Amino acid sequence: MTVTTRPPTAAEQATPGPPSRRPRRRRRSALGSRAAYAYVAPFFVLFAAFSLYPFIYTAWVSLHEVNLSNPDQMKWTGFGNYTKLLHNEFFWNALKNTITIGIISTVPQLCMALGLAHLLNYKLRGRMFFRVAMLMPFATSIVASTLIFAQLFGRDYGLLNWVLQEVGLHRIDWTSGHWTSQIAISAIVTWRWTGFNTLIYLAGMQSIPTDLYEAATIDGASRWQQFRHVTIPGLRATIMFTIVISTIGATQLFGEPLLFAGDGKTTGGASHQFQTLGLLMYQQGWTNFHLGQAAATAWMIFLVIIIVVLINAGLARGRTRGET
Amino acid sequence: MRHRFTRAARIAGVVATAAVLAAACSSSKKSSDGGTGNGGGDKVTLRIGLFGTFGLKDAGLYAQYSKLHPNVKIVEDDVELSSDYYKSLQTHLAANSGLDDIQGIEIGFVADIVANHADQFVDFNTVPNAAQVKSTFYDWKWGMATTQDGKTVGLGTDAGPEAVCYRPSLLKKAGLPTDRASLAKQWSTWDDLVAFGKKYESAPGKQANSHFIDSASSIFSAAVYQGQTAYDDAGGKPIPETSDGIKSAWRFASQAAQAKLTAGLDQFTTPWNQAFANGAFATISCPAWMLGYITSEAGQAVSGDWDVAPLPGGAANWGGSWLGVPKASKHQKAAEDLVTWLTAPEQQVAMWTSQQHFPSSSTAAADPKVAGAKSEYFNNAPIGEIFGESAGKLKRTPIGPYDTQIQQAFTTALLTVANNGKSPDDAFKDALKNIKEVVGD
Numbered sequence: 001m002t003v004t005t006r007p008p009t010a011a012e013q014a015t016p017g018p019p020s021r022r023p024r025r026r027r028r029s030a031l032g033s034r035a036a037y038a039y040v041a042p043f044f045v046l047f048a049a050f051s052l053y054p055f056i057y058t059a060w061v062s063l064h065e066v067n068l069s070n071p072d073q074m075k076w077t078g079f080g081n082y083t084k085l086l087h088n089e090f091f092w093n094a095l096k097n098t099i100t101i102g103i104i105s106t107v108p109q110l111c112m113a114l115g116l117a118h119l120l121n122y123k124l125r126g127r128m129f130f131r132v133a134m135l136m137p138f139a140t141s142i143v144a145s146t147l148i149f150a151q152l153f154g155r156d157y158g159l160l161n162w163v164l165q166e167v168g169l170h171r172i173d174w175t176s177g178h179w180t181s182q183i184a185i186s187a188i189v190t191w192r193w194t195g196f197n198t199l200i201y202l203a204g205m206q207s208i209p210t211d212l213y214e215a216a217t218i219d220g221a222s223r224w225q226q227f228r229h230v231t232i233p234g235l236r237a238t239i240m241f242t243i244v245i246s247t248i249g250a251t252q253l254f255g256e257p258l259l260f261a262g263d264g265k266t267t268g269g270a271s272h273q274f275q276t277l278g279l280l281m282y283q284q285g286w287t288n289f290h291l292g293q294a295a296a297t298a299w300m301i302f303l304v305i306i307i308v309v310l311i312n313a314g315l316a317r318g319r320t321r322g323e324t
Numbered sequence: 325m326r327h328r329f330t331r332a333a334r335i336a337g338v339v340a341t342a343a344v345l346a347a348a349c350s351s352s353k354k355s356s357d358g359g360t361g362n363g364g365g366d367k368v369t370l371r372i373g374l375f376g377t378f379g380l381k382d383a384g385l386y387a388q389y390s391k392l393h394p395n396v397k398i399v400e401d402d403v404e405l406s407s408d409y410y411k412s413l414q415t416h417l418a419a420n421s422g423l424d425d426i427q428g429i430e431i432g433f434v435a436d437i438v439a440n441h442a443d444q445f446v447d448f449n450t451v452p453n454a455a456q457v458k459s460t461f462y463d464w465k466w467g468m469a470t471t472q473d474g475k476t477v478g479l480g481t482d483a484g485p486e487a488v489c490y491r492p493s494l495l496k497k498a499g500l501p502t503d504r505a506s507l508a509k510q511w512s513t514w515d516d517l518v519a520f521g522k523k524y525e526s527a528p529g530k531q532a533n534s535h536f537i538d539s540a541s542s543i544f545s546a547a548v549y550q551g552q553t554a555y556d557d558a559g560g561k562p563i564p565e566t567s568d569g570i571k572s573a574w575r576f577a578s579q580a581a582q583a584k585l586t587a588g589l590d591q592f593t594t595p596w597n598q599a600f601a602n603g604a605f606a607t608i609s610c611p612a613w614m615l616g617y618i619t620s621e622a623g624q625a626v627s628g629d630w631d632v633a634p635l636p637g638g639a640a641n642w643g644g645s646w647l648g649v650p651k652a653s654k655h656q657k658a659a660e661d662l663v664t665w666l667t668a669p670e671q672q673v674a675m676w677t678s679q680q681h682f683p684s685s686s687t688a689a690a691d692p693k694v695a696g697a698k699s700e701y702f703n704n705a706p707i708g709e710i711f712g713e714s715a716g717k718l719k720r721t722p723i724g725p726y727d728t729q730i731q732q733a734f735t736t737a738l739l740t741v742a743n744n745g746k747s748p749d750d751a752f753k754d755a756l757k758n759i760k761e762v763v764g765d
Contacts, residue, residue, distance in 0.1 A: 068411070069440050069725070071418045090761060150594065156533075157598050176743040262593035264407060265732070270590075270739040271746075271754065286411060287729060288762040 062295035069289055081296035091297070093272050094280040095304070097182065101257075101276065102250030105186035105193075110242060113194050114235075117201035118227055131202070134195035146188055146259035153184045153260075175260070178273040185274055188256045193249070197242050204238030205231060240316050244309055251305045254278030277301050368658045369397045373424035375409035378402070378481070378645070379679035385671055389662060396658060406430050417441050417650075425653040426663055429478050429646040431468070435560055436725035437478075437648070438471050445477040446649040451660050460669050460687040464720035469646050478646030479667040480684030482675065484611030485714035486546050486640045488517075489618060492703065493629050494534060494606035498527035504705065507633040514547055514576040517636045521585035524606060531603060538596065538605040539589045540581040540742055541735035546609040547573035548731070549640040549721055555731065556724035562763045564730060564756055569721065574734065578748035581741040588742040591735070597621050609635060611642040612682035612711045619701050632705040639717035644684055682711050689715055726762050733758040 062081055064074040085091045120130055137145065152159045153174040161171040174180045208231065216226050232239075253276045257268050266283035268275025275283070281301065285294030372380075380386065386398040401424060403409035410433045416422040417437075429437055437445065448454060457479070458466055465480040488511070492502035500523060501507060511517040521536035537543065548554045551569020556562050564570060580586055587605045589596040599605060600621035610618065610632070618630060647667060649659040665671065672688035675681045676697070683689045689712045697708030737755035740746040746754075 068414055069418075069436055071415070088761075089757075147594075154595050154598075156595055156604065157602065173743060176739070262590065262595075264405060265590075265593075265736075267732075267736055267758070270736045271744065284761075290764070 058295045058298055061292055062299055064292045066291040066295075067289050068285065068291055071291060074292075077292065081292050082300070084293070085296050085300060090272060090275070090280060091277075091300075094268075094275050094277045097268070097272075097274055098251060098253065098276045098278075098304075101182050101186055101189075101253060101274065102247070104182060105189035105253075106243075106246045106250050108186075109190045109194050110197055110239075110246060112190070113197035113242070114201055114232075114239075116194070116198045117205055118231060120198065120202055121205045131199065134198050136195065137192050138196045140192070142192070142255045143259060145192060146256050149184065149188045149191075150260050150262065175269060176273075178271075181260070181269055181274045185253075185256050185260055188260070189250075189253065193246070197246070200242055201235060201238060204235045208234035236316075240313070243312050243316065247308050247312055248305055251301060251308060252278050254282065258282070277304065367395050367397065368655050369399060370426065370655060370659055370662055371399050371401060371424040372426040372428075372647075372662075373401045373403075373409070373413070374428040375403045375406040375430065377679075378428060379675060379681060380481075380666060383675050383678040385666060385674065389665060393661075396662070398662070406432065417444055420444065420652055423650040423652045425649065425655050425659040427648050427650060428481075429469070429648050431484075431644050431723070432728040433725070434469055434478070434646060435556075435723040435727065438469060439560055439725060442471045442475050442477050444650055444652070445475075446651060446656060446660060447475040447477070448479055448660075448663075449474065449476050451664065457664060457668075460685045462684055462686045462689075462715060462718065464641075464718050465644070465684040467720045468723060469648075478648030479663055481645045481647060481667055481672070482613065482643075482681035483684040483715055484613055484641050484643030485682060485711045485718065486609055486611045486635045486642055487632050487707075487710050487714060488607055488635055489610040489614065489630055489632050489702070490607040491603065491605075491626070491629055492631050494531055494603060495524070498524045498530040498606070500524060500527070502631070504631060504633045511633075511636045514543065514572075514636045517543070518576060518579050518583070518585065521580060521607075522583060525583070525585055534603060535587040535605050536585040536607060537580060538587050538599065538608045539591055539735070540577040540586050540738035541591055542586075542607075542609040543580055544573045544577035544734055544738060545642055545731060546635060546640045547576055547637055548734075549642070550637045551721070554721045554723070555727045556722045558722050560722060560724040562724055562726055562730060562759065564733075564759045570734070574748070574752060577738050578741050578751065581738050582748060584742070586742050588739065590739055601625075612680070612707075613643055615699065615702065615707065616680045627701045628703050630701060631703040632699075632707055632710055634710055635714065639714040639719075641715070641718050676708075682715065686716070726759075729762040730759050733762070 061074070063076065063078060065077050065080070066074050116134070120127060120134070124130065151157075155161065155171065155173045155175065158174070160174070165171055172180055174184045212230050212234070213226055216230055221229065257274050257276050257279050258264070258266065260274065261268060266275075266279055266287045268279045277297065278301065281294050281297040284290050284297055374380070381400055386400070390396055390398060403412065409428070410430070413423075413427060413433075448457065451457065458476075461480055462483065465483060466476065469478045469480070470476045488507075490507070495502045500520070501510065511520050524530060524536040548567075548569045551567060551572060553563065553567045554569040555564065555567065581588075587599060589599055589604075600618060601623055603626075608614070608618075615632075622630065647663045649656060649663055653659050667685070669683070669685045669688040669691065672681075672683035672685045673691045673693050676683055676688070676694050683694060688694060689708075695708045695712050697706075698704045699707045733755045736758070737746075737751040740754065741748055741751045
């Protein structure tokens with residue numbers, strides 16, 4: 001958008017020519033900038049209606065005691081919902097679960113994605129096929145994939161237990177155990193998101209100049225050394241991006257544990273062994289009807305995300321500074 | 325591109341965008357607007373909001389009613405999960421808009437409607453022939469939908485009197501009796517049932533990988549309604565720590581879980597569904613509506629290898645629904661007429677014969693088509709007689725708005741006893757903690 005609001009110089013005014021040309025153009029430009037606001041307005045109107053308003057209203061609700069049965073009757077409690085939450089063992093349990101599931105799903109996921117992207121960056125036969133195949137899990141609906149994984153991890157008729165038994169090991173009650181259920185859920189998350197991150201890394205790798213690799217090859221660097229000393233430093237910004245995105249995703253984890261429990265149960269297993277913060281919020285609001293409490297949890301999730309992202313960013317920056 | 329638009333066109337564009345947005349934000353419930361008539365001979369469209377498999381349509385009742393009343397068109401809005409349905413009903417009730425002319429009400433939330441929204445529903449004590457209508461229903465069914473000051477928010481559709489369904493072939497392998505009469509004697513109390521289950525588990529010939537009963541919640545959710553109180557006191561306030569029903573039900577159920585009599589399954593999940601067809605358990609406590617569930621999950625291969633015996637410890641009810649008419653309905657009168665007709669004894673008999681939904685009307689339950697019913701799938705068990713006897717003996721236990729969640733807290737805790745080796749006392753404390761989350765302090 002070019003905005004020409006500077007007053008015409010004397011020379012320009014003196015120039016003979018179509019008299020209406022200049023002012024007309026100026027008017028259209030001013031109007032053009034106003035029209036630009038109209039063009040971007042739909043996004044901001046929608047953003048205000050569906051993001052900003054709920055965001056602020058959630059904060060308002062979180063300061064009240066509200067029941068889903070009578071959402072109009074709000075009783076002011078100040079920060080009561082927040083203090084209650086901080087003294088609630090289910091909150092700390094959910095926070096712990098969210099962190100552990102987050103770690104055991106995100107770390108292997110990003111490492112695998114990096115490795116796969118490195119392999120796919122070489123000239124392979126059928127490279128295109130592999131690249132597309134990578135994205136298939138991501139394109140599968142969360143419901144379909146979780147239901148299938150829940151079947152694989154079934155105690156009595158699950159494929160995994162059948163295999164375990166065939167090779168002479170004990171069957172595992174995946175859902176009832178603390179770590180087994182968290183590993184099962186992490187497997188779903190990892191399966192779903194590895195391909196996505198691979199493609200992001202791949203895109204990042206392709207922007208690294210090939211001369212660097214050629215130079216490294218001439219210097220006699222092995223592929224592993226190339227990966228460590230050329231690829232990783234070149235991908236720093238991309239890695240940062242995927243870490244932030246995965247962290248946010250892990251903190252909000254909801255669909256997988258909900259569907260893994262089956263029958264719409266929101267406790268995240270019989271002893272809350274895989275109840276995440278998202279699931280706890282849903283349970284408070286829609287199973288237990290305490291909307292105010294759920295809103296407070298939503299804001300706590302938001303705070304947790306900010307804190308974790310800041311920690312990650314700090315760590316990454318510290319590393320960068322340490323290495324350069 | 326930019327240059328081709330005139331100022332007027334740009335402004336028009338902005339206005340149009342705004343109009344589209346405004347329309348998008350306000351469209352929601354347009355489609356549910358029915359006919360314009362007021363019931364008097366004009367065309368009327370009645371919307372009926374239901375959940376799950378109510379079966380009114382499948383039983384052909386809408387078609388039949390439209391034949392009798394050609395001016396009435398019935399449209400059904402069905403939501404699959406009753407919990408989802410309840411959430412949207414709650415929001416509609418809170419806003420007092422977007423309600424259908426008739427709303428289905430399930431036992432899980434009837435107490436909430438009675439306690440918090442009774443004024444928004446037509447009181448069925450004020451409709452024509454109210455006394456006569458009332459006399460066709462079981463007292464306990466009528467009472468559950470009635471407020472303390474005597475307003476009735478809906479008319480009953482089905483009920484869930486309970487019995488025990490079992491696999492004769494599995495009991496036989498374990499060397500146990502298989503006929504209804506001796507089983508009724510052998511497990512006349514829950515203590516007997518637990519003792520019987522222990523015999524099953526220790527029998528050398530029992531089918532490998534099978535257990536006596538599907539889950540501890542099978543015992544708990546049936547036995548809890550046999551106390552003076554179940555989850556709530558007479559005022560609908562939850563009393564999980566003191567209720568006699570909970571106390572005894574917990575004792576029986578946790579004993580069974582601890583003695584490994586259960587298959588440790590979580591009811592209504594996929595593994596539980598799969599277990600039906602795999603013969604993973606020999607018994608399950610079954611409300612009348614469970615018969616259809618068993619038939620579809622276990623399949624025709626085991627037809628005749630299921631049977632029904634009376635429930636230990638007396639009568640109990642699990643489930644059942646009502647139909648209510650919101651006062652916000654524009655066709656209140658026509659909706660009342662339809663509800664009265666749909667829940668009348670003749671129609672409840674039809675619901676039993678075509679959908680196996682047990683009547684909540686005592687008149688219908690006495691009809692030979694119900695009382696004399698036998699089921700081939702269930703080894704010709706006299707199901708009409710067994711469930712009818714249970715329904716007739718039922719007494720009303722108080723219910724409350726949080727019963728579903730409280731029941732789930734207990735049945736979930738029972739799973740940790742069965743599968744994680746938790747002690748019953750610890751599991752009970754866990755359940756109480758969870759209940760505190762629901763009902764507050």
